[in-house]
Amino acid sequence: MEAAERRGISLKRLGGWEPVTVTEYEYDGDGRLVRNWSQPESEWDQREQAWVAALAAYRAELCPCGCGQRYADVTSDEETGPQFVASRVVCRARLALLEAQKAAETQDVVGGARLWHVQMQKG
């Protein structure tokens, strides 16, 4: 869902869906076309709207501190609510970036304009 959200498209369009346009024609008694009317399928049908609403509801339940836990859980009673255990891992890509930036630290004006990238090395 978040990949679709980042692109501003529906989940079904992310999966390859394309709208079908249905056109209806109206003719008079002599067979002349008097009106036509085209309607593309809605990208944001009830199912897609439900996905967006579900994502919003999920996010609304999260603690605003960024811990990734449900607010109701993290603010629950300490004695009766769930317990939490913290652990850590190191993002080695971020570590490589920070180390490279520290090694390149200079006082010149160019330092703030450097654009940094991290790539995974193969093999």
Ligand SMILES: [Zn+2]
């Ligand atoms: Zn939190």
